[in-house]
Amino acid sequence: MIRAVCFFALFSFVLMSCQTEKSMSKYPLTVGDIEFDEKLDDPAFKRCTTEKLVNLQYYQGSKEFDYKGEKIAIIEKLEKEKISSETKTNGYITVRFLVNCEGKTGLFRVQQMNAELKETVLDKELGDRLLRFTKSLDGWIPKEIKGFKVGYYQYLTYKIENGKVSEVLP
Template identity: 85%
Template structure:
């Protein structure tokens, strides 16, 4: 009888631990991690050895840009593209993405806000054009900590005034 109770208790503990593991795995490793979405993301894009290394967030003391030519190179390329809209909208379009340990980008997400920073669609077409522009940037430099290259999250916020990009933030 005691052996049966012991086996039941052991089985019950194993069952509970399996359920707990399933619940934990549905959450990202770090707040703000972007999860792969088969409808949006390129399946060929790979994160950096995610089991052993973490991905830095932009709020973890990173300098603003690790891009060949810094922010000015992005601004100059944007000016050459002449991306604008005929509608005279104002607001912000943010493109957030992951730079992997090879300097390749993926997992792009777009958010739009009006001039009062309330989430809305400022201009769908302009947002799509700025997303494609951001995806075309190929000068991202991988981060390195103690000799290991790691991935990091980056974002670019485009300030829109009268349908034109007036500034690239941060």
């Protein structure tokens, strides 16, 4: 009888520890990591991480804008595209993505907010056009830490006034 109770207690402990490990592993390594989604993401895009080196978040490290030609190059390209909406909507469209250690981008996510910063869909077509524009930007520069190129998260927030992009943040 004692043997059965000990066996049951040991079995329960092992079972619970396996369950705990499974539930912990579903969380990202770093808060804000974008998980791969086969419906949205290119399977050919490669992260540049190891267990000891993770992708930098935009709030970590330098405050530099790591794009060839700086932010002004992005603004100039955006002006040439003449992206706008027929609806005279106001708000913000943010495109967040990962730049890998080769300067290639992937794992794009879009969030739209109204002028009061409440999540909503301002204009789906405008959001899609700004996403395509952001994906077309190919001048991202990999960051380096102690001689190693690392991936990092980047975002572009497009301020929309009367259906037109009035500002690019950050």
